[in-house]
């Protein structure tokens with residue numbers, strides 16, 4: 420049971436890790452302080468498993484400029 424873990428760029432959109440395979444499915448919800456290492460997430464959309472590595476907290480890019 421080998422699964423190729425590609426270390427490509429993770430697509431993060433609106434606080435969600437987007438599946439790099441189909442680029443449509445949401446893999447994982449991110450918080451500002453979320454960290455993950457070698458966390459396998461299976462896309463519900465295409466069924467591909469992607470290993471997620473989140474070392475540094477992503478800066479929240481929420482547009483809340485009043």
Ligand SMILES: [Zn+2]
Pocket residue numbers: 438439440441442443444462463464465466467
């Ligand atoms: Zn997918």
